[in-house]
Structure formats: structure tokens, C-alpha cells
Amino acid sequence: MPTMAIMVKAPPFHSESDFALSLIKQLVKDKHPIECLFFYGEGVYHGQSQAVALQGQHQSITDWQALIQTHSLNAIVCITAALKRGIIDTDEMQRYNKEQTNLAPGLTLGGLGQWVDAVNKADQHLIFG
Numbered sequence: 001m002p003t004m005a006i007m008v009k010a011p012p013f014h015s016e017s018d019f020a021l022s023l024i025k026q027l028v029k030d031k032h033p034i035e036c037l038f039f040y041g042e043g044v045y046h047g048q049s050q051a052v053a054l055q056g057q058h059q060s061i062t063d064w065q066a067l068i069q070t071h072s073l074n075a076i077v078c079i080t081a082a083l084k085r086g087i088i089d090t091d092e093m094q095r096y097n098k099e100q101t102n103l104a105p106g107l108t109l110g111g112l113g114q115w116v117d118a119v120n121k122a123d124q125h126l127i128f129g
Contacts, residue, residue: 002123003033007115009129011042012061020128021063028071036118037068037075039107043129047077048087049104061104069106074118076110077103 004027010016027034039046046064068075082103083092089103103109119125 001030001032003035003121005035005038005115005118005122005125007038007040007125007127007129008043008046009039009041009127011129012045012064014129016128017043017046017060017064020126021060021067023126025067028067028073034073035122036115037073038078038110038115038118039076039081040078040112040115041081041129044077044082044085044087047075047082047104047107049102065104065106068104072106075107076114077107078115079109079111082109 006020006024008017008020010020024034024037046061048061049065067073077087079092082088087103087109088096088098089101089109092098092109093101
């Protein structure tokens, strides 16, 4: 089976994000290897640990994070896009002298170079958003 590198640029609660989540669930179920799941642009909000759905909205962020943790997916949140949106890990918390992190467990901050490496290693790549 071909390996996949997947980028998600769509924000949570957007139809493309929902479609990407459904497709990735099916890929995982069918045992397709996923080299990398990379969140970029507005897609970095999927990595926010304290996101709350508004009344009447489903918990797509929670669904994404559960999928990532359950299947130990290599999930990377673009560090530049994340920092612009206030999403930080432990290293960035210390660097910017903040009191807490808000990057969800199971996800890591990384750069576009990691996305390029994943695309080069994978047989196919998909971009949503």
C-alpha cells in the first residue's frame, strides 16, 4: 500500500476538515501507512488542547486528537503558524516565558522542512483546505 503525507490547512468545524478526518479514519482502518499528518495555516487550531465547541457543533478537534493518539500518528503542527495563533509547546512556553502550554498531547511543533521530507518519503500526498 502507498504511504501518505497529508496536510490539513482547513480550520476546525470546516467541511474540508470534516472530510479530511473521515478520509484519514478510513485510511487508518484500511491500514494505509501515514508518513505524516501536517497541520498548517488555520489548520493548526486542530492542535489546540483547550478548544471548546460552540453549542450545536460537534467536537471535531477532539475527534482529530483522539485519532492521532489512538493510532500514534506522526502529527506535526507548523511552528510558525502555531506561534502566530498562540499555540505553544513546553519549549516555546519557556522561550516566551509563558505559564502553560496549549498544544494537545500527541502532536508536536515542527517546520515545513518536515513536511517536505514526508512528501519525499511518501508515495502520495494530499492537501485539504
